[in-house]
Amino acid sequence: MFRDAPHFDVRDYLRKEMMPHFLCPGCGHGMALRALLWALHELKIDRDKLAVVSGIGCAGRLSAYIDANTFHTTHGRPLAYATGLALARPDLHVVVITGDGDCLAIGGNHLIHACRRNLKLTCLMLNNEIYGMTGGQVSPTTSETRLTTTTPHGNTEPNFDACALATAAGAGFVGREVTRHVPKMKELIKDGLQHPGFAFIEVLSDCTEVYGRKNDMGSSSEMVLRQKSEMRPSAYRDSVDEPFRSTDLPTGILARNHRPEYGAALRAAAAARAAK
Amino acid sequence: MNEQSKIAALNADSEPVAFNAALAEPFNVLIVGVGGQGVIMVSKVLAALAQAHGFEVKQSEVHGMAKRGGAVFSHVRFGQRVWSPTIAKGEADVLIALEWAEGLRWLPHLKRDTGVFICDTKRIVPPFACLNRKLGAKMRYSTETAEQVSAYVSEAYAIDATRMAEELGNDRAANVVLLGALSTVLEFSLPEWEKTVTSFVPKKTIAVNTAAFELGRNWIVEAKTATPADDAAAKAAPVHAHYSARLEITDAWCKSCEICVKLCPERCLTLNADRIATMTAPEKCTGCRLCEWLCPDFAIRVHLDTEAAVMEAAR
Numbered sequence: 001m002f003r004d005a006p007h008f009d010v011r012d013y014l015r016k017e018m019m020p021h022f023l024c025p026g027c028g029h030g031m032a033l034r035a036l037l038w039a040l041h042e043l044k045i046d047r048d049k050l051a052v053v054s055g056i057g058c059a060g061r062l063s064a065y066i067d068a069n070t071f072h073t074t075h076g077r078p079l080a081y082a083t084g085l086a087l088a089r090p091d092l093h094v095v096v097i098t099g100d101g102d103c104l105a106i107g108g109n110h111l112i113h114a115c116r117r118n119l120k121l122t123c124l125m126l127n128n129e130i131y132g133m134t135g136g137q138v139s140p141t142t143s144e145t146r147l148t149t150t151t152p153h154g155n156t157e158p159n160f161d162a163c164a165l166a167t168a169a170g171a172g173f174v175g176r177e178v179t180r181h182v183p184k185m186k187e188l189i190k191d192g193l194q195h196p197g198f199a200f201i202e203v204l205s206d207c208t209e210v211y212g213r214k215n216d217m218g219s220s221s222e223m224v225l226r227q228k229s230e231m232r233p234s235a236y237r238d239s240v241d242e243p244f245r246s247t248d249l250p251t252g253i254l255a256r257n258h259r260p261e262y263g264a265a266l267r268a269a270a271a272a273r274a275a276k
Numbered sequence: 277m278n279e280q281s282k283i284a285a286l287n288a289d290s291e292p293v294a295f296n297a298a299l300a301e302p303f304n305v306l307i308v309g310v311g312g313q314g315v316i317m318v319s320k321v322l323a324a325l326a327q328a329h330g331f332e333v334k335q336s337e338v339h340g341m342a343k344r345g346g347a348v349f350s351h352v353r354f355g356q357r358v359w360s361p362t363i364a365k366g367e368a369d370v371l372i373a374l375e376w377a378e379g380l381r382w383l384p385h386l387k388r389d390t391g392v393f394i395c396d397t398k399r400i401v402p403p404f405a406c407l408n409r410k411l412g413a414k415m416r417y418s419t420e421t422a423e424q425v426s427a428y429v430s431e432a433y434a435i436d437a438t439r440m441a442e443e444l445g446n447d448r449a450a451n452v453v454l455l456g457a458l459s460t461v462l463e464f465s466l467p468e469w470e471k472t473v474t475s476f477v478p479k480k481t482i483a484v485n486t487a488a489f490e491l492g493r494n495w496i497v498e499a500k501t502a503t504p505a506d507d508a509a510a511k512a513a514p515v516h517a518h519y520s521a522r523l524e525i526t527d528a529w530c531k532s533c534e535i536c537v538k539l540c541p542e543r544c545l546t547l548n549a550d551r552i553a554t555m556t557a558p559e560k561c562t563g564c565r566l567c568e569w570l571c572p573d574f575a576i577r578v579h580l581d582t583e584a585a586v587m588e589a590a591r
Binding site for chain 1 (some may be wrong): 297528529531532533534535537538539570572573574575577579
């Protein structure tokens with residue numbers, strides 16, 4: 001257990017001149033970033049062959065801290081930029097970091113079409129159920145009855161299950177994990193990075209300063225502890241037993257299929273046309 | 277290809293057996309280890325090989341209750357005529373252990389004067405052998421050194437097969453390293469061994485397993501020709517590394533979120549007057565890394581130093 005652990009130092013992968021980062025104290029995004037960098041380290045992915053694309057928002061900001069090729073794009077469009085990048089440079093590992101508002105509201109259309117095409121990409125969606133950077137507005141994943149600045153009497157809209165959406169749209173690999181389980185999150189991201197198609201990974205993250213404070217969810221450590229009681233681990237995914245509430249979200253790998261990869265199909269079609 | 281046809285294919289072109297006549301009494305090989313290491317695979321290879329030679333083979337194993345992490349053993353007996361499937365105490369010609377303590381547990385089954393003991397120095401410490409959570413704490417795991425064991429056995433090899441397999445890129449090939457070691461004891465020909473091994477391992481891992489087999493075989497050959505001084509080095513005790521944990525905290529990055537303080541299972545950390553995370557009970561730290569993993573600001577780094585490294589740093 002201890003023998004292989006010491007080799008990973010997250011600081012080797014960070015732009016140290018940018019640190020400390022701008023995220024609030026206790027923000028779960030830092031743990032998700034660690035898991036991503038750990039997965040990249042364990043897969044021995046060359047940083048020159050890695051491109052991280054991100055949109056706007058707290059999650060979108062994470063690409064700035066990674067010491068690799070990074071691309072900070074417009075709101076909701078990281079998947080569109082990444083699609084172009086992955087098609088033009090199939091030799092690169094393209095990773096998209098996006099948030100729930102970025103990916104499901106403004107970029108919702110791009111998400112479903114990226115899932116449909118099944119281009120080789122890894123999309124890491126950090127879901128904290130709120131627009132944290134702009135002051136705490138309601139997002140498509142905000143749970144019902146939760147308080148935000150735009151729902152002062154509680155949210156009445158039903159929320160999205162992003163993984164179910166991605167599965168239905170045809171994503172090749174779909175998984176979900178919570179920030180509390182960093183090694184499990186790393187394993188999931190590793191599986192996603194190795195998948196020969198579109199991998200959608202949802203990380204349930206904590207927004208302590210805005211969401212937590214507005215909804216009286218306690219300190220950041222209490223929010224991390226809360227994840228354990230509110231999430232259903234993958235081992236019990238099919239369980240219908242009582243201990244889990246009906247609102248619990250399953251974690252782990254939720255879908256995996258091997259549909260044809262879009263980039264390869266497109267290149268094959270182009271080659272066939274050129275040969276004619 | 278099922279196992280029957282595998283054996284039939286091997287039968288078709290196997291050479292006449294040299295030690296056929298010598299085995300009026302069955303040859304007994306006992307293979308022991310921990311669930312998940314590949315004990316059953318080793319015994320299957322051996323059984324198929326012996327059967328292809330025209331020997332009668334009886335094999336008996338316990339694996340059902342063990343699952344991963346429990347004790348597994350397999351008796352393989354082959355010869356012109358085999359009556360009982362199990363090996364009695366003091367009757368095993370060869371004892372192959374994939375784990376150090378399991379090997380010691382079964383030593384009484386080995387023939388005292390002629391038995392060959394081939395043991396991986398890999399240590400899998402069961403949870404109930406750990407008496408407390410402190411780093412480097414004493415545990416109820418065998419303390420015998422390889423030297424002490426070799427004094428008890430006529431021919432003993434303590435081979436670090438798991439590390440050898442790890443260096444080849446797949447630690448699960450450790451059992452094939454031991455098969456390579458076993459191949460020096462039995463008089464089956466090398467092509468036969470390789471043919472049987474490759475027919476039992478997954479297709480993708482044939483290259484690494486062939487290399488592992490070679491490595492194990494050569495290791496024994498070298499150990500046999502080594503001078504006594506070298507021999508002692510080769511049979512050195514499995515070193516148990518004692519670790520001590522040390523936390524490196526980047527104060528400038530800490531944002532006082534208190535996640536590390538509240539989630540540390542041993543309550544080693546507190547916030548100081550400046551509300552920066554500080555280690556206050558280093559002696560209680562087990563090096564579990566939870567604080568490092570959960571720190572959203574990358575301010576904590578856990579260093580696990582071996583005792584040797586600590587001594588070196590102190591000097």
